[in-house]
Amino acid sequence: MNRTSLLNLLALAAALALTAATAWPRPGAGNRGLRVRGMRTGSHAVAQSLPEGGLAVADASGHLVPLRHYRRIVSTNLVTDRLLVELCEPTRIRAVSSAAAARKRDGHRYRGLTTVDGFGPPEAIVALAPDLVLANSFGAPGSAERLRGAGIEVFDLGELRGESSLHTVATSLGLLLGDPARAARLLGSFSQRMRALAARLGTRPRLRALYLSRLGPDLQGGTVGTSYHDIMTAAGLADVAAERYRDWPAYSAEQVLELGPEVIVTREGFATGVCGYPGMDRLGPCRGEGRILELPGELLDEPGLAMLEAAEELFALAYEEP
Numbered sequence: 001m002n003r004t005s006l007l008n009l010l011a012l013a014a015a016l017a018l019t020a021a022t023a024w025p026r027p028g029a030g031n032r033g034l035r036v037r038g039m040r041t042g043s044h045a046v047a048q049s050l051p052e053g054g055l056a057v058a059d060a061s062g063h064l065v066p067l068r069h070y071r072r073i074v075s076t077n078l079v080t081d082r083l084l085v086e087l088c089e090p091t092r093i094r095a096v097s098s099a100a101a102a103r104k105r106d107g108h109r110y111r112g113l114t115t116v117d118g119f120g121p122p123e124a125i126v127a128l129a130p131d132l133v134l135a136n137s138f139g140a141p142g143s144a145e146r147l148r149g150a151g152i153e154v155f156d157l158g159e160l161r162g163e164s165s166l167h168t169v170a171t172s173l174g175l176l177l178g179d180p181a182r183a184a185r186l187l188g189s190f191s192q193r194m195r196a197l198a199a200r201l202g203t204r205p206r207l208r209a210l211y212l213s214r215l216g217p218d219l220q221g222g223t224v225g226t227s228y229h230d231i232m233t234a235a236g237l238a239d240v241a242a243e244r245y246r247d248w249p250a251y252s253a254e255q256v257l258e259l260g261p262e263v264i265v266t267r268e269g270f271a272t273g274v275c276g277y278p279g280m281d282r283l284g285p286c287r288g289e290g291r292i293l294e295l296p297g298e299l300l301d302e303p304g305l306a307m308l309e310a311a312e313e314l315f316a317l318a319y320e321e322p
Contacts, residue, residue: 045171057175060136060158061144067175070132070153074125075100076118079160079304080134083170085109086186086305088177094130105298106306122146132176136160160303162227163194193308197315198236207318209237209293210261212251214273219251219280227303232265234311237318253279261285263318267301268294293317 047055047067056064072094075081081100084093090113098115101107116125118135122143125133133147136157144154155176157169167187174183198206211228213220222228223241226248232239240259241249257279264285266274271294275286284290295317299310 045168045175047175057155057172059154059156059172061156063144063154063156065132065153065155065176067178069178070176072128072130072132074116074128074130074133076116076125076133076135077157077160078103078302078306079166079169080157080173081110082106082305083173083186084134087170087173087179087182092177094128095125103298105296122150126150126152134173160227161225162230162303162307163191166190166304166307190305190308194230194234194311197234197311200315201236201319204319206236206238207263207291208240208261209263209265209318210240210256210259211265212256212274213266213270214277219253219256219274219277221245221249221251223247223249227307228265228300231300231307231310231314234307235314235318237263237265237314253277253282256280257283262290264290264292265300265314266292266294267297270294291318 045057047057048064050056050064050066055067057067058064071092073084073088073092074095075084075093076097078097078100081096084096093113095114095116096110097118099118101110101113101115114128116128125143125147130152133152133154134157135144135154136159144156147154155172157165159165160169170183170187171180174180177183209232211222211232213222221241223239224246229239229242240261244259262284264271264274264283271292274280275283275292280286285292293314295310295313299306299313302310
């Protein structure tokens with residue numbers, strides 16, 4: 001992190017701490033006198049005043065979620081499961097997603113917590129009597145509306161793409177939890193460590209890499225605008241798709257050959273399927289002229305804090321292991 005970035009981070013943390021001290025609704029004080037117009041807290045998260053008084057933060061759907069002291073929080077998504085554990089007192093966590101507890105690598109983080117199926121019927125969540133649910137639009141259809149109809153606040157995470165969406169969600173969650181400075185510190189440490197990895201290469205050349213996955217009959221990519229690009233970039237790899245493609249392109253073998261990656265990055269166990277795609281036998285890494293680097297899907301596919309662990313493992317595979 002350079003001097004300018006560090007100063008900006010410190011200034012952001014100071015502003016957030018001042019906000020928490022002066023604008024946060026105090027227990028028993030109601031919402032009177034709390035007026036802040038579009039107070040920016042970083043990464044697109046904005047605390048704004050409500051017509052009836054008090055503050056709120058908008059979720060991805062534009063719904064305003066009031067800032068108050070939430071005591072029974074349910075997370076239905078891996079990204080906010082981890083963020084809650086990092087940013088929130090355990091006594092305020094009512095439940096996390098069952099997918100988090102089932103993870104082999106870090107399921108222990110959620111030991112002792114109640115779990116819920118984020119894709120299941122919302123009635124199971126209602127039965128937990130939460131006052132705030134963190135979810136995204138890929139859950140059960142209409143679940144947010146049904147939960148709100150039951151008097152439960154719902155924060156819709158929207159589409160989770162990587163570092164940019166992580167910063168937005170974490171900053172918003174810091175506001176909702178009443179501790180935005182803590183969220184700023186977490187994000188600052190995360191960003192610093194992500195940038196430090198590639199910096200270790202110094203003047204060494206970056207390997208030209210491409211993320212690929214085999215989904216049914218298609219070769220699926222992930223480049224600018226996704227966590228796959230962010231992970232590869234942090235790991236010191238040059239994403240060869242970045243200049244021509246965005247998001248999650250579907251490739252033909254000819255398009256991949258034209259990009260000419262030295263390294264293929266894919267999920268653990270997917271190398272055979274990727275190289276077995278018609279025409280891919282002509283690609284260098286599939287012929288032994290290059291490398292295929294596989295990472296566990298639990299790391300590679302999560303657009304949250306696990307991106308750092310994925311980048312660290314990918315860096316070690318690409319540049320440190322023989």
